[in-house]
Every structure is written in C-alpha cells, then in structure tokens.
Amino acid sequence: MTDIAPLRHFVSGVSELLMTVPNDDAEVSPLVLQAITLQLKRLIEHDDWLPEPFTRPHPQRYRQYLLYADALQRFSVVSFVWGPGQTTPVHDHGVWGLIGMLRGAETSQRWTQGDTFSPVGDATHLLPGDIEWLLPQEGDIHQVSNAFDDRVSISIHVYGANIGAVKRNVFDETGQRKAFISGYDNRFIPNLWDLSDNVVHAQEETAHA
Amino acid sequence: MTDIAPLRHFVSGVSELLMTVPNDDAEVSPLVLQAITLQLKRLIEHDDWLPEPFTRPHPQRYRQYLLYADALQRFSVVSFVWGPGQTTPVHDHGVWGLIGMLRGAETSQRWTQGDTFSPVGDATHLLPGDIEWLLPQEGDIHQVSNAFDDRVSISIHVYGANIGAVKRNVFDETGQRKAFISGYDNRFIPNLWDLSDNVVHAQEETAHA
Ligand SMILES: [Fe+3]
Ligand SMILES: [Fe+3]
Ligand SMILES: [Mg+2]
Numbered sequence: 001m002t003d004i005a006p007l008r009h010f011v012s013g014v015s016e017l018l019m020t021v022p023n024d025d026a027e028v029s030p031l032v033l034q035a036i037t038l039q040l041k042r043l044i045e046h047d048d049w050l051p052e053p054f055t056r057p058h059p060q061r062y063r064q065y066l067l068y069a070d071a072l073q074r075f076s077v078v079s080f081v082w083g084p085g086q087t088t089p090v091h092d093h094g095v096w097g098l099i100g101m102l103r104g105a106e107t108s109q110r111w112t113q114g115d116t117f118s119p120v121g122d123a124t125h126l127l128p129g130d131i132e133w134l135l136p137q138e139g140d141i142h143q144v145s146n147a148f149d150d151r152v153s154i155s156i157h158v159y160g161a162n163i164g165a166v167k168r169n170v171f172d173e174t175g176q177r178k179a180f181i182s183g184y185d186n187r188f189i190p191n192l193w194d195l196s197d198n199v200v201h202a203q204e205e206t207a208h209a
Numbered sequence: 210m211t212d213i214a215p216l217r218h219f220v221s222g223v224s225e226l227l228m229t230v231p232n233d234d235a236e237v238s239p240l241v242l243q244a245i246t247l248q249l250k251r252l253i254e255h256d257d258w259l260p261e262p263f264t265r266p267h268p269q270r271y272r273q274y275l276l277y278a279d280a281l282q283r284f285s286v287v288s289f290v291w292g293p294g295q296t297t298p299v300h301d302h303g304v305w306g307l308i309g310m311l312r313g314a315e316t317s318q319r320w321t322q323g324d325t326f327s328p329v330g331d332a333t334h335l336l337p338g339d340i341e342w343l344l345p346q347e348g349d350i351h352q353v354s355n356a357f358d359d360r361v362s363i364s365i366h367v368y369g370a371n372i373g374a375v376k377r378n379v380f381d382e383t384g385q386r387k388a389f390i391s392g393y394d395n396r397f398i399p400n401l402w403d404l405s406d407n408v409v410h411a412q413e414e415t416a417h418a
Binding site for chain 1: 228
C-alpha cells in the first residue's frame with residue numbers, strides 16, 4: 001500500500017500558505033505561486049504515494065481524478081491519467097494552474113487566440129519532476145498529449161479553483177469555442193487524515209468485510 | 210445514488226465560519242459552536258445524502274468513517290455506525306464535539322472522574338435530528354451505545370480537531386485510563402466537489418471499468 005503522507009503534507013502546506021493571503025484576493029501573487037511550485041516539486045519528486053485507484057487509465061479517454069479540493073474552492077489537486085496515445089481537446093482554464101509530471105511524459109502545445117487560431121511556439125515536453133505553469137493573463141489555451149503510445153502517463157495538476165466545476169472552453173480546429181465543465185471521474189478521494197498506527201489493520205478488515 | 214450536496218454545504222459553511230475565527234484561537238467560541246450546531250441540524254434533518262460505503266456496520270465493532278477533515282485539522286466530520294447492540298468503551302475526546310443522530314437511536318451515558326469513577330445523571334437518548342454537545346471543560350467522558358439490538362444506528366459527529374489522530378483516553382471499570390488514538394476505518398472519503406451534470410455518467414464508467 002502506498003503511504004499518502006506526501007499528499008497530506010502538500011495539501012496542508014498549500015492551505016497554510018493560503019492563510020497568509022487576504023480572503024478577498026482573487027489573484028494569488030507570483031510569490032505564493034512560487035511557494036506552491038516548490039511544494040509541488042517535492043510532491044512529485046518520488047512516485048510512491050499515489051493510490052492505485054487514481055492511476056487507472058480509461059481505454060478511450062484521459063481520466064481526471066480529484067485528489068483534494070479546498071472547502072472554499074480556492075484550490076484543487078487532480079491526478080490526470082493518459083492512456084497510450086491519448087490527448088485532450090484544445091482548452092483553456094480560466095484560473096492559474098501548475099502541471100507536475102509524475103510518471104511517463106507528456107507534451108503541452110500552446111495555442112493563441114485572436115485573428116488567427118494557431119499553435120504558438122514549440123510543444124513543451126514534460127518529464128517526471130518537471131512543472132509547467134498556466135496563467136490566464138499569459139494565455140492559457142493548450143492541448144496536452146501523452147508522449148507515449150505504448151504506456152500510461154500521469155501528471156499531478158494544481159489549480160486556483162475547484163477546476164472540475166469551472167465553466168471554461170474547448171476549441172475546435174477553427175478556434176470556435178464551446179463552454180464545458182469537466183467534472184471528475186471519481187466519487188471517492190483519498191483519506192489523507194488517518195495518522196494512526198492501526199490504519200492498515202482496520203482497512204484490511206474493511207476491504208474484506 | 211445519494212446526492213452529497215448537503216454534506217458539501219455543511220463543510221463549506223463550517224469552513225466559512227472558521228474564516229472568522231482568529232488563527233491562533235485554539236478554543237472556538239460558544240457562538241461559533243451554536244452556528245455549527247444549526248448547520249449540523251440542517252445536515253441531519255434528512256437521511257438521504259450519506260453514501261452507502263459509509264453506512265456499513267462491522268459484525269464485531271462500531272465503525273468510524275471519516276467523511277471530511279479540514280486541511281489545518283481544525284475540524285472533522287465522521288460517520289459512526291453501530292451494529293445491533295454495539296457499544297463504545299468509556300472514553301474522552303479532549304476537543305469539542307457535536308453528535309447528530311441520523312438514523313436509528315443511541316444512548317450516551319456520562320461518567321465523572323475524580324475520587325469515584327461513576328456514571329453521572331441519566332443516559333441521554335438521541336433520536337434522528339437530535340444533537341448532543343461534548344465539551345472538555347464540562348467533562349467529556351462518556352459511553353455510547355446503539356439503543357437497538359436488532360438494527361443499525363448511525364450518527365454524524367463533528368469535532369474540533371482531526372479526531373482520528375487525537376491522543377485521548379479510554380477508561381476501564383475502575384477508572385484506570387489508557388491512551389488511545391482511534392484512526393479511521395476508511396481509506397477513501399466522499400468526493401464532495403463534482404458539481405457537473407455528467408458526474409453520474411463518468412462515475413458509472415469508472416464503476417464498470
Ligand atoms: Fe490543461
Ligand atoms: Fe464519544
Ligand atoms: Mg484505523
């Protein structure tokens with residue numbers, strides 16, 4: 001069984017950071033984002049904590065498993081799982097986002113919007129330990145793909161909202177936008193808060209009950 | 210499938226209340242506790258939101274399923290499930306607690322500690338919708354039992370800490386105390402944060418995958 005402690009430490013750390021941000025501040029400062037990035041870096045440094053149910057690919061579509069959402073919906077942590085060759089539509093986010101590569105590799109291609117809807121710059125290639133920022137004010141339209149056509153890739157995303165409930169956009173090849181709300185693919189999220197020694201025994205009982 | 214919205218509203222409401230409490234205040238004021246009590250009252254008014262995995266009794270022992278814990282461990286929400294005739298040891302809590310009866314009925318017997326270790330007053334009988342307070346400063350040693358010997362009873366508890374990680378005490382018949390940490394019986398907690406329309410479809414896919 002994986003030890004969920006690194007995710008607990010990340011969630012506690014970000015929550016403590018947000019205690020220092022005024023409640024009415026919709027925007028998080030670059031300094032706070034830097035601090036969250038450092039904590040995310042530590043979280044994805046080792047690939048030994050993500051419970052198996054949140055690593056499962058779907059045969060057709062990429063999966064987005066909520067791992068944690070702040071009760072005031074100020075941030076969320078999501079496990080994105082790409083099966084071989086899977087890709088997202090071109091989409092935006094509307095809030096800040098950090099993508100931390102945990103397992104495998106992915107490419108992220110930015111798109112501009114304006115008179116011409118087109119890819120901008122080279123695709124970013126993310127390897128385990130790498131982090132990419134997405135900021136609405138810098139343009140946050142992109143398309144993400146599994147870099148592998150023969151294995152699963154997983155990245156851990158952190159967003160400045162309950163991302164599964166954010167009304168945002170997907171874009172077709174002409175740049176035509178369509179509103180969407182992603183939701184999540186899981187009804188249950190990890191219990192981060194059992195710090196007792198006997199948790200394994202009790203859980204085994206439950207699993208066998 | 211149950212609709213988890215009432216629990217989401219409760220968790221959000223308590224979290225918003227705690228935003229008004231100074232960070233360094235270990236004690237929550239009676240006014241804040243009153244406000245939490247009102248919200249708990251609303252939560253347990255209808256027994257239609259608790260997902261089935263958190264209602265399952267164990268043949269030998271009562272179960273404590275974490276439903277939610279605050280990231281700063283300022284409060285937690287737990288589903289206590291008693292099988293027919295099951296009972297807790299005599300125990301304390303060390304933090305404030307609210308017990309809201311959801312299904313069935315239970316009795317709570319207070320104990321004093323001092324020169325003589327003995328039951329104090331009559332047992333409280335809780336029916337659905339009823340709420341009992343536990344405050345360390347008033348003495349919070351008690352024993353809780355399912356009032357039924359032929360059916361399951363469930364109550365929703367709210368505590369002023371991550372209760373499963375609090376070092377507290379159980380007492381034997383002579384009043385001898387023994388330290389314990391309860392932990393929780395579940396590795397997964399409900400995902401409260403999917404507000405999208407398509408959640409049922411996505412979840413059904415996952416369930417069948
Ligand atoms: Fe994205
Ligand atoms: Fe108790
Ligand atoms: Mg346990």
